[in-house]
Every structure is written in C-alpha cells, then in structure tokens.
Amino acid sequence: MTAGPAVILHTNAPAVAMKLLRDKHPGLSVYPCDSYAGLAALIEETKAEIVYSVRFDGTARFPRSALLESPTVKWVSVGGSGTDHLGPWNPEKVTVTNATGVAADMMAEYALGAMLSFSLGLRNFARHQRARTWITGAVEPIQGKTLLLLGLGRTGQALARRAKALGLTTLGVRAHPRPTADVDEVHGIEALPGLWGRADFITCCVPLLEATRGLIGAAAFAAMKPSAVLIDVSRGGVVDEAALLSALDGGRIKGAALDVFSTEPLPADHPLWRYENVIVTPHCSSVYEGWEEKALDMFADNLSRYRRGEKLLGVVDPMRGY
Template identity: 70%
Template sequence: MSARPTIILHTDKPAGALAVLAETHPDLDVHGCDTYADLPALIERTSAEVVYSIRFDGTPRYPRQALVESPTVRWVSIGGSGTDHLGRWDPTHVTVTNSAGVAAGMLAEYALGAMLSFSLDLRGFERRQQARQWGGGRVEPIEGKTVLIIGLGKTGEAVARRARAMGMRTLGIRSRPKPMPSLDEVHGPDALPALIGRADFIVCCVPLLPTTRGLLGEAAFAAMKPSAVLIDISRGGVVDEAALLSALDNGRIKGAALDVFTTEPLPAEHLLWGYDNVAVTPHCAAVYDGWDIKSVRMFADNLARYRKGQPLENVVNPERGY
C-alpha cells in the first residue's frame, strides 16, 4: 500500500470515472482503459497498484490473469457486486473489493416489478390488447403472498424491505442465519428444500460459487408450487436451465423472470426465448442511469481509506465469493 498509488480505471466509459477521480484524488496518476485487450500492457507499462474494473464485454475474454496475478497490482476494485469472473485469487497477494449495494435498490425494484407483472397478468393483457380482445385474464394481489429470498446480502435485504411494505410474508436463506428486521424467517441453506414449497415467489440473489452452481435444479423445481414464479437476479449457472425448461414444459411452475443466463448473450436459438410465461432481460436489472458514477464514487471513498492505511470496505473473501 502506498499513499500515492498509480490507478487504472478499466471501464467502457472511462471519461466519467476519470472526472470523479480528478475531483476526489487530483494528485494521483490515473489512467483510463476501455478494452480488455489493452489492460495487461497498461498495467505493465504503468506498474499500476490499484485497478478499478467493470466486466463490460462478457466473461470469456475478461483479463483476470492480468489483474489477480500482476506483480504490481495490490488491490482490484470490482465495479459491480459479482466477482466470479475473477476466478480464484490469492488474498495474500491481491485484495479484491466489490461495489455491493450500488444496485441493490434497482435489483429489488426489478424483482418487485416481476412479482407485480405476474400477479397482474400484464403479459397476458398485453397479448389480448395486441389481439384487440376485450375480457379474459384476472388480477390478484401480492399482499399476503410469500416470497422466498435466496441470498440475503444487500440486494436480498432490499427485496425483503419492499416485499414487506407490500404486505408479503418474507422468508430468507443466508449462509449464516440471523434475525433481520424485514424477514419473518431467516434460515440456513439446508432449509431450502423445506422452504421452497411454501413460496409463491422465489427470488434468487446469491453469488455464483461452487456451492451455488446448479442450486435450483430438478429437486428444487419439483418442490415448488405449480403457481410459483422464479425471479433470477443472481448469476448465470445458479439456476439449472435444463431443469427450468423441464419445469416450464410440465407446468410445474407458473413462470419466470430471468435477467441472468449460463451463456450470455442468450443465443437466439435458446428455448427460453419462446415461452409466453418467461420474461427474458439482457442482464440489465442492475443497470440504471448513473449507476456507474455511483460505483466509481464508492471506489473513490474506499481509495481514501486505502491511502490512509485504513481497512477497506466490501473486501471479498475468495472462499465465500462475497
């Protein structure tokens, strides 16, 4: 750690990020980089100690090795909350932080919007409108319904607060259970099979880890109510897509709202595009106007701590993934 580290801002929109650092840390040497390919050489040329990085062009080409194995980089600040695209890293060599909470409210609004869309049958009414058909369809309240939130980080907590405000019963799962103000019940991961059958809506908010890959598979879908709706705002791979397709084909769930997928972009030939009871969005639930600047400001605040030798916020444990 040094008081005047060299910084790289690795984002597809470096101008705004550079402006924030010019305002908050005007004495530092700061470089922008808007491609994956150019980052390794820039790190080597500048001997950068700190890199703020956003995954803006998918995972396969993401330059993880240049970040977590660099001889000079000591801190990688991820602009979003997920860190699975970094793979494993040695925390004695490099510290990784994330921007957990930067989009928690927006993700929670997405989840609430999906619940309302299904309870109000908005997709069905849209189809009838296109057909100029009067009548048919029905609305029902979400008040009194039960939502199961899998993963109670900042996003899961935000979902719970909004659901509670709508009069819903809130159940939650977290790795270390403890009472939480907006949750009626909080359980550990082992309780998933028992809880999932009680839920009208299942909201998935967990990171992608070896322990969460395929978490919602055949057994989970078999235990769901036929009237249940799955909302996935986690990471592609947490939901077993083959099991989901089988559940949809056999009417074992009411539908799904999906913002993340095992393969992104979702291939045009993928079967999920074709279901009337599935809402597909392109991994955009956390992307709102100004989120990137908010994330950079969080980084700038953490950078002030770093320069003073103070503990950083949102340090990610590579074993837990959060």
C-alpha cells in the first residue's frame, strides 16, 4: 500500500481523530482543521484528495463550496448520516459517503424516551415537583399504541425493534416499500394521508430532500389524532414549523419532541421554546460518548478500501439523500 493521498480531518475534535487515523494508517499525510473558515485554504495548501467532515457549527455557515468546488477533493466522508448540507453535488466529480447507522441505536432510544416521557406525563410531574405540590396523578402505557415511522433506514428499524418489544403496533413508510422486520405494515409515501390518523406516535427519521421538505405540514396535522405526539430526529425543514405552531395553538396534537429545526441554533425568541408540551433538544439525539470514534473507525476502514482501489461503502446518491 502506498503512502496515499492527503487527508483532512474537518472536525471540532481533531486531536482524537488524528491519533486514531495515524494508528490505523501510519505514514499517511493527515491534516487537522477545526474551523469552517479555514477549510478552503487548507485544501488548497495541501491539495487534499479526501476530507472527513463533521457538520459541527451549523448548516448555514458550512463551507460546502470549499469541498465541492475544489479541483483536488475526490471523496468527502461525512461523519454522520445526513448529507443535505452538501447537496446537490456531481457524483462524477466527487464521491460522498456517510456513516449510516453510527447513531441509529442512540436516536431510537431518544425517540423511545420521548414517547415514554409523554405517556408517563413526566414533564407535568416535574413542574409540580418544582412547585412542591402533591397531585393526584396517573400514567398511561404505550403498550397497544400505534407508532408511525417515517423512514425505515437504520434508525427507523432500530426504533421498530424496540417498539415491538414494548407491544406497539408499527406502521412504516419508505420510498420503496418492502417487508421489514418488526414493522407490521410497510407503505409508500403516497399512503400517508390514510396513516396520520391511525398513529399515537409519529417519528420522523427521513433525509431532507425536495420530496420530504414540508412533508409534515398543515394537512398532516389536520389528519392526526388530538392525542398524537410528533418526534422529529430527521432534519430541520421536514416538519413545517408554521403548521406545527398552528397545530399546537389549536390543540390538534398532544405535543412534540424536536431535536432538529429549520434554523439552528434555535433562536432565543422562537415561539417553540414557550410550549409546555414541546421538548426542545439541541440536535443531540445522535451525539453520545464514543460516536465519533465509531464514525472514524468506519472512515478508517473505508480509507483502506480507497487505498486498495476497492469500492467504497456508504456511498450516498445525491438524488435520494442516502
């Protein structure tokens, strides 16, 4: 195996990444970059052919052009699963891979935790605890409820396994319907109008594409049960936030757990902060101790394939988003 091409590790924790990659690929020319602003100059200086990149400082400022317009960059390895911050790109010019599945189990646990929080009324109990008031309370089981999974990739399938273990009925929607383990019914996206009203919990884990932008909008909220809970771990833009606010104000859904937003960080004056029945988290459902080491392991293995001239794993189709 030759010394190989120049590689940039574009992450806010480059020291960890550098050590791991040098252990697995000794002698390789590896350069750290821990800012958005410095990436273009470093690519030009090093003539980098490969960039491992994590979207660590939001989408709006992400240096997309530095990666996709560079004459030297041939492969961008995304440290997470989402690639909407890069799209569109020309797959004839640059190959984009992702670390699909690196956070599937964690995101499934996040979604399950949100479901249990609402069914147990934990936020309401916490509010009374802070006020030191003893109330007559009751909890509600999720066993026997129906979960609608928008997206049956690694995350959707991981959540389906957990949901079936807890006795839920699972309905799934995917671009190309086919029987899927732990999913009772699998439908195409065109079936959604008839599915919204059947669900007690709706979990969104689809990529952001033109076909999914605004997928959960006014018509969807109007068709949901008033007791339905929305959980969004996808990308900001899949849920129409104006329609969500209208549904919350009108009491058309029970509540929502939101980990992604159209603008991130969520502005301090955004109305979503004020709802007692909305859980707001800072795009962290995929962040857990050891996630980047796992993603870097996947990159290092793929880099071995690249250096041997073999087909890369996890190549993303820019039209499908996965």
